[in-house]
Amino acid sequence: MQGMGGTLSSSNPLILAAFESALRHQALIVLVLLLIAATAWVWPYTAPKPKPEAGPTLESTPPATELGEHPARKFLRISFGLLWIFDGLLQLQQGMPVGLPTDVVQPAAASSPGWVQHLVNNGVSIWLRHPIPAAASAVWIQVGVGILLLVASRGRLSQLAGVVSVGWGLVVWVFGEAFGGIFGSGLSWLFGAPGAVLLYVIAGVLIALPERAWVGQRIGRALLGVLGVFLLAMAVLQAWPGRGFWQGQSNPHATVGALTSMVQTMSQTPQPHLLSSLVSSFASFDAQHGWSVNLFIVLALAAIGIALLTGREQVTFVALVCSSVLCIAVWVFVQDLGFLGGVGTDPNSMIPTVLLIGAGYVALTRQAVPVVQRVDVAKPAGLRSALRSPAALGVTAAVASFGIVLVGAVPMAFASVNTHTDTIVTEAINGQPEPTDTPATPFELTDQNGESVSLATLKGRTVALTFLDPVCTSDCPLIAQEFRQVDESLGAAATKNTAFVAVVANPTYLGVQFVQAFDSQENMNMPNWYFLTGSLSQLTAVWDAYGIQVQTIGSGGMAAHSDTTYVIDGAGHLRTILGADPGDTTTDSASFAALLNKEMRAVAAG
Amino acid sequence: MRSPKGTYTATALAIGIVTITVGCSSHSTASSSATSADASVGVPLTTSVATPNGTWATFPMGHLDDPTNTFWELFTLPGGSERWAQHTPPDVADNGGLVIAPTSAGAVVGFRPSELLSFSPLASTDDGGTTYTPGLLSGGLANVPDALSVSPSGEAAALTTTQVLTSAAALSAWQPATTVAAIDASPAGLACGVRQVTAVLTTGTDIVVGLSCSKPGVVGLLQRTGSAFVSAGVQLPSTDAKAVIEVLRIAAYQHGVAALIGVRNGSATSYIAAWNSTPGSPTWTLSAPEAVGGALISTGVTSGSGFVVLSKADSGTLAAAAIAGQGSNWTQLAAPPAGTATISVSGDRTDALVVDSATFIDYRLTSGQWAKAQTVQVAIPYGSTG
Numbered sequence: 001m002q003g004m005g006g007t008l009s010s011s012n013p014l015i016l017a018a019f020e021s022a023l024r025h026q027a028l029i030v031l032v033l034l035l036i037a038a039t040a041w042v043w044p045y046t047a048p049k050p051k052p053e054a055g056p057t058l059e060s061t062p063p064a065t066e067l068g069e070h071p072a073r074k075f076l077r078i079s080f081g082l083l084w085i086f087d088g089l090l091q092l093q094q095g096m097p098v099g100l101p102t103d104v105v106q107p108a109a110a111s112s113p114g115w116v117q118h119l120v121n122n123g124v125s126i127w128l129r130h131p132i133p134a135a136a137s138a139v140w141i142q143v144g145v146g147i148l149l150l151v152a153s154r155g156r157l158s159q160l161a162g163v164v165s166v167g168w169g170l171v172v173w174v175f176g177e178a179f180g181g182i183f184g185s186g187l188s189w190l191f192g193a194p195g196a197v198l199l200y201v202i203a204g205v206l207i208a209l210p211e212r213a214w215v216g217q218r219i220g221r222a223l224l225g226v227l228g229v230f231l232l233a234m235a236v237l238q239a240w241p242g243r244g245f246w247q248g249q250s251n252p253h254a255t256v257g258a259l260t261s262m263v264q265t266m267s268q269t270p271q272p273h274l275l276s277s278l279v280s281s282f283a284s285f286d287a288q289h290g291w292s293v294n295l296f297i298v299l300a301l302a303a304i305g306i307a308l309l310t311g312r313e314q315v316t317f318v319a320l321v322c323s324s325v326l327c328i329a330v331w332v333f334v335q336d337l338g339f340l341g342g343v344g345t346d347p348n349s350m351i352p353t354v355l356l357i358g359a360g361y362v363a364l365t366r367q368a369v370p371v372v373q374r375v376d377v378a379k380p381a382g383l384r385s386a387l388r389s390p391a392a393l394g395v396t397a398a399v400a401s402f403g404i405v406l407v408g409a410v411p412m413a414f415a416s417v418n419t420h421t422d423t424i425v426t427e428a429i430n431g432q433p434e435p436t437d438t439p440a441t442p443f444e445l446t447d448q449n450g451e452s453v454s455l456a457t458l459k460g461r462t463v464a465l466t467f468l469d470p471v472c473t474s475d476c477p478l479i480a481q482e483f484r485q486v487d488e489s490l491g492a493a494a495t496k497n498t499a500f501v502a503v504v505a506n507p508t509y510l511g512v513q514f515v516q517a518f519d520s521q522e523n524m525n526m527p528n529w530y531f532l533t534g535s536l537s538q539l540t541a542v543w544d545a546y547g548i549q550v551q552t553i554g555s556g557g558m559a560a561h562s563d564t565t566y567v568i569d570g571a572g573h574l575r576t577i578l579g580a581d582p583g584d585t586t587t588d589s590a591s592f593a594a595l596l597n598k599e600m601r602a603v604a605a606g
Numbered sequence: 607m608r609s610p611k612g613t614y615t616a617t618a619l620a621i622g623i624v625t626i627t628v629g630c631s632s633h634s635t636a637s638s639s640a641t642s643a644d645a646s647v648g649v650p651l652t653t654s655v656a657t658p659n660g661t662w663a664t665f666p667m668g669h670l671d672d673p674t675n676t677f678w679e680l681f682t683l684p685g686g687s688e689r690w691a692q693h694t695p696p697d698v699a700d701n702g703g704l705v706i707a708p709t710s711a712g713a714v715v716g717f718r719p720s721e722l723l724s725f726s727p728l729a730s731t732d733d734g735g736t737t738y739t740p741g742l743l744s745g746g747l748a749n750v751p752d753a754l755s756v757s758p759s760g761e762a763a764a765l766t767t768t769q770v771l772t773s774a775a776a777l778s779a780w781q782p783a784t785t786v787a788a789i790d791a792s793p794a795g796l797a798c799g800v801r802q803v804t805a806v807l808t809t810g811t812d813i814v815v816g817l818s819c820s821k822p823g824v825v826g827l828l829q830r831t832g833s834a835f836v837s838a839g840v841q842l843p844s845t846d847a848k849a850v851i852e853v854l855r856i857a858a859y860q861h862g863v864a865a866l867i868g869v870r871n872g873s874a875t876s877y878i879a880a881w882n883s884t885p886g887s888p889t890w891t892l893s894a895p896e897a898v899g900g901a902l903i904s905t906g907v908t909s910g911s912g913f914v915v916l917s918k919a920d921s922g923t924l925a926a927a928a929i930a931g932q933g934s935n936w937t938q939l940a941a942p943p944a945g946t947a948t949i950s951v952s953g954d955r956t957d958a959l960v961v962d963s964a965t966f967i968d969y970r971l972t973s974g975q976w977a978k979a980q981t982v983q984v985a986i987p988y989g990s991t992g
Contacts, residue, residue, distance in 0.1 A: 471697070471698045471717075471723060471727045472699070472722075472723065473698075473699040473701065473702075473720050473721040473722055473723040473991060474699070474721050474722060474991055477722040477723075478722070506697055507697060508696060508697040508698075508738070508740050509697060509698065509727055509740050511740065511742075513742050513778070514727070514740075514742060517725050517742055517744065521723070521724050521725060552696045552697055553696075553987045553990055554694065554696050554985065554987070555677060555679060555692070555694055555984055555985050555986055555987055556677030556678055556679060556694050556699065556700040556701070556986075556987065557677065557699060557987030557990040557991070558697065558698060558699035558990060558991065559696075559697040559698075560990065
């Protein structure tokens, strides 16, 4: 009902069912991919290994040695691969299709400049236009990237895994994390700056480097140097006065410090009681000792940053231990593990930070170990034999993983270029269109130009009939714009054969001047638009005939009325009843417009 | 082990950049604060208006931290009555605020635009708010308590964000009287350096507008002469030559026009009432300035051409002062109860109207003490907007 706040819930059963269905379908495709990969693995071994004949058909050179994968690279590849898989599994949460963009992404961008919000809102709009394919795609892309990192250990495919990780990471960092909030106010290392996924991107860049780049200590020094500079900069930022980090909350009426406020908010997240107790306890502690807590954090960040910059093995090791302890403490007590609450997308920044520092330390202190490799120089006897090699198995696994990425990426790409909103959004809010076939009750009212319009005068045209409050502040202007969208999408040729009709649904503001003011506000100047009004008794008769409830709420509330749209065919029969509540977002409106368009076309086609 | 000189350089550079960046943003914040310290008093929409027919008051209720669940309520105290009654006009969402213009028989209430509504529906009553007749302003009322004015003979003036509109009668057929841009560009506007048009008043024959001026020491009170708006001639003492001055309210009274002026001198705020009992003449009688600390949260027009101001300090402490009319002095009222939204003064009755979410509580000032007199639970329509 207009004025009663129809909303699209994250737990809407239709959305959940569609999400599960999409995941099941895509899981089947993934299963097929895995079966193909498994066949490729098993097939070479289904035939007996060819016996050497008299002549040397398969020659082997003496075993050769080459450097194995650098331990630091392997550490990064496996750890970030697991993180991507974990993040992908988090995308399975049922709140993702609707909750992720509105509860996570938009709030993340709220304190950023207008251009960041604009950019992020573009991504949010795409997601909300196609919530099911978008949410399902995110699962497979991230799981696929993770598996790809795990299985592609060497060579170009492994580098490709790094590149894919960088690419998807940047998409998430920009559109999901609003650049990690680096352009917003309240930036703090404690809260996840510079964005957890930027750390995944850094790891991806390192994995994408040629393996020869890992020889020596260059990467270790560079990585630790960058992290050292970053932590020092974060220490400066943390220490900067006037940003609210030096205060806790001196008394219940005083302004709450930034850290205390953040931790208090996190403690409200749905989570196990033990964890919320821990976080609440820390909030209380910080409220009382805000200055000391911040001093400790500033000093710790600065000390770790300087230690990492020294490049000395022992000092770096101490920094690694200290940073691990600090990061885990911040992860638990400030970031509250990051992924709880139903729409958490990753474990936030502390775990990837520790992993990067750890990788830097390993890169500084360890070297790749030479491995013995058997190199067959003779031509393999057919494909089957070629697939017997361990390298071929790796390639097969990597290709299958890349296929899983594509299972998500392809629908995501189609969704991003498809400007037509999925009708499931409005169906989730209003229910599915209800077909009917009864004569529409006749009416005769006055339009915005003061002329009499009756249902009979519209005979022969497909009519969309709804009920709008001309002084409404929320839903009615959106519904009017939906009608405009449908009119535009049906095209000029349909103008003579269609009519978009609204009847006033306000018991007080029902004069023609209000209808005209509404039309002017909404630019409703289509030739087939009729905003009808009349006396209260005339209007009440129409409301009753079409089952529209209109009621005064009072105390500053708008007049409440049913949000219903009827599609009436050229013969004057009601053919479809649609709920028209536009919900919370303009995307929901676009979804209704798409559904109304479909229904009007169907009715017009008979 | 090799000393990483390059890394040290990068460190210094990065820290420098961060420091300069944060420093710059901090500096701009400090600049903003400095500007804020010099800024005008600001005109809150919350108000009370005492008329011979009764007293009207409007203030926000509900969840004030959520605009879609903040609803402005209208309470009336009919002349001679002891009890306030809620008479918010129905059938328009009023999350954007209400503007009250007293009329000879009652009041016209304007709904400020909010969310997707860009024009202002009106509601007029002649029976103290029991019934309302709908009306329409083609634009959206400005966010000030004197954005709407009705003369005793029925002429109306309205202030939108871009225009001053007038209506000869019946709150219809609004015509533009001038634009805010034209006021800005007029000699009087240029002398003021208009920040904002803050009030409009029609007496039937004259239109007066109030301004917030950026030029120090200038009182932005203009009256229409022919088609032009010229200074009404209010001059403050030379001690206020460097102050930022803002006309907060304009009210008509039996003998002329009264104005409430906010004077911001550094961090000190004071209020001056001004009266002109010979419309059109530049002769104004000024009250002594009354210093009231804290941020202004409400103003009121008292019966008898006076004003009342209510302010709130950072500590949350409220302070209020009232002046009865021309020739009287400001009176500091006892510290109003916590949660007071506005103060009304009608004759010898002074009320503090306290709001706590959906609860309205009236405190009356009796022998210098506030005493609870009435409580009203309001059925706030949470969730009905948005």
